[in-house]
Amino acid sequence: MSILEDAKQAVKGAAQAALQSAVQMAPDSWMPGGRPDPLIRERHGYTGRPVSRVDGAVKVRGVAPYAAEFPLDRMTYAALVFSTVAKGRIATLDTAAAEAAPGVVLVMTHRNAPRMQPMPLFMTSEKACGGNDLPIMQDDRIYWNGEPVALVLAETQAQADHAASLIRVAYVAEASVTDFGEAKAHGTEPGQFMGQPLRYDSGDAEAALAAAPHRVDARYTTPRHSHNAIELHAVTVAWQGETLRVHDASQMVAHMAWSLGHVFGLAEDQVHVTSPFVGGGFGGKGLWQHQVLAAAAAKLAGRPVRLMLSREGVYRIVGGRTVTEQRVAIGAQADGGFDALVHTGTVAMSHHNVLPEPFILPTRSAYASKTMKLDVEVAYLDMVANTFMRAPGEAVGTFALESAIDELAVAMDMDPIELRMRNEPDTDPTTGAPFSSREVEKAYRDGAARFGWAQRGTPGSRREGEWLIGTGVATATYPYYRMPGGAARITLTRHGHVTVDIAAHDMGMGTATAQSQVIADRLGVSMEQVTFRYGDSSLPGTVMAGGSQQTAAIGAAVVAAHRALVTELLKLAGNDSPLAGLDGDAVGGRDGGLARLDDPARHESYASILARAQRDTVVVEASAPMPLETMHWSMHSHGAMFCEVRVNAVTGEVRVSRFLGSFDCGRILNPKTAASQFRGGIIMGLGLALMEETQYDERSGRIMNPSLAEYHVPVHMDVPAIEVMWTDVPDPHTPMGARGVGEIGITGVGAAVANAVFNATGKRIRDLPITLDKLL
């Protein structure tokens, strides 16, 4: 079917607009999700229950093995040396003292590193996942301040660290661009995201803005951010003949195997990547130079290597979220209806990565407006490659957009929720596609009631002693994604045990727990009979833990594999079964076997079917269909974020005293783990609002605070009890009726806090983070 071929092209970025309209015109029934997942109706199973994590006990006992925790015989330990100029050449490199230091096994530099291909750049092909595409220790060139220039292997970590400190490097610096202003002066280029331009125009937005009776027009800025997963990036590697064995901390094991294979000239099945536990990812745990360097050093030394980056090393090598400058302008009629919505600006990016922080993404589907102008421009700097960090685009884009809405509400003396509801669109504002499910109003209504929004005062009107108190609100939004490549294998035994294998990930999202619940319900067995295996590149599927898409990607793959299982079982059941003659669509898993969906009395147990067929196991594997549903419908989650702050009138200190997130994310599969995902996102959002900034020296291109002591993340004292609630309205067009919950929590938080600060103090802060100096 040529529509499928076209779809494959589209995910690579070609011809997407043309395909999109073709897919939009196609009937619902052609689409994945065109027929609701029968599990949506299941209300008495595990799905939707607050089951505790299946891996809880090993984590609280400290026996869950993370990437650096695989002891191997003859292990060596690695330490790195980083460049101190942003661009240029290595002039001299003295490694003699390091080589002579006790315990040193190898010093690797560009002089002796094996020949390797650059990493295939993330998103440039189906399994490419390199954070940059630069040569890795192949010559004397330097591309960013902090690039690894030497690696030491030693018998112990202390020996490696000491020897690395003995290496002396001198550089010939070349002219570099490390200043954002200078980079912009050199000219910007239009940003591209997933093959599409980050630009949209409908009507003449500037003219409509100028003519509107009410308008706001302001500039918002957000700084660089670092993921700062508490687990440092680490890898343990060993060459076993021509096979490369990698214990990694990874959000994308199948991508890793293919991409590392590309670097070393190996087939993907010659690289075996496992990642059973990951100590936090947030977009940062992909392929960076450290895994390549560790594998290269292991090859040279002929011994296994453990490389755990120092915290400074993480900042030097692994990029974070980049800096943005955004303009949001809104023109409105007296009733609040938008005539013009403008969201434009510039982001910094390196020459060697693909993510211009796409801050207009939330604006594309948020509000109806008669005219619209969206644009992301890119200015290029010589800096560590920036990358995806929790809700890339939405996290900082909603800060600007939702602050501007609040500013307009203040200017018009309207309630900001009312203003938002006046501009709720009927169909997707930029694509025209119908919404799969959109319960923004319910999320607001329910949230406002629980938060007590009606008690809100005018700006600066509430004070307790030194503390000014205010409340603010903002919309959270994140798309439903499902990436191509999902596949799963189901193994069913005669005893009714079900094993599902898929190269997916659990970095703490609760994947294994929620999916085990769903699989138990889908097959009609108990959770104890389900084993969910993941985090291993040798398992089926290419499933990234990113874009909040894993739940859907796994769900769709399991739906496909389950369909294959049912077909196989009906064949095995034959004519003597109560199921004889039934079509696969008419039966489902129930009570340890298959049953007719509308007549459960027609049932046969798995044990009985397999026994009669004299089989011990049935094994099926299937791939999920292409994710055309995301083009056919406009699929987005939303949230209403309510915040109360206390601002000290003397010191400017801001304390968040209350926060409530009211979400519309389809059906919630596990309220316990989903609540943790929502809260975790909100807390990272509090960091974004109030304290987080990767400080970058514009003179040298060097990060100045590469440390958890100087980059502040929220600590216990910064985090109040955070309330979360949800509509729990299933999305009829997604697997299980669910949409992802991993990223939406961070969106809208920056604006909710900033709007609350305005309500408390009358001061509008448009530059993150909202530190106390900005309020004095």
Place this chain on the structure above:
Amino acid sequence: MPLTVNGATVPLPDDPRVSLLDLLRDTLHLSGTKIGCNQGACGACTVLVDGERIVSCLALAVQYDGRAVTTIEGIADGETLHPLQAAFIEHDGFQCGYCTPGQICSAIGMAAELGRGMPSHVTGDLAATVVLDADELRERMSGNLCRCGAHNGIVAAILDVYGPAKVDQEVAA
């Protein structure tokens, strides 16, 4: 008196640069003790030494001759989880689980400090008996970072086990 770890006698390293953390993780393969910064900023490496919480990344192993170290692997009673471990699971006091061993060891050490009547920055009346309310707890646990944002679950788990009316018996016992 030798160094003991979870009750077992352990030889001190020859290299005086080796931190207690590296001794635990690299030599003894007790990798339940985590590392997030190696500079005392995150609390992931927290262990108990004679019942007091310390960050093991800032401790040189040779300094601990004669001391009794308890790591997360020594917290449970065999197959039976420590009540705090069970409470962390029940209240979902973690996601990735990487900060968890440090949070648990730190909370046990904190409860002991509270039992000794040690005040904190937020204690109002230094003369009165300190009660573990949410603010006291958050202040005392702020050296243990959690990037997954499991703070609410962590606080709930700790209050469940060491909250008001429970501290005295638990810690005195």
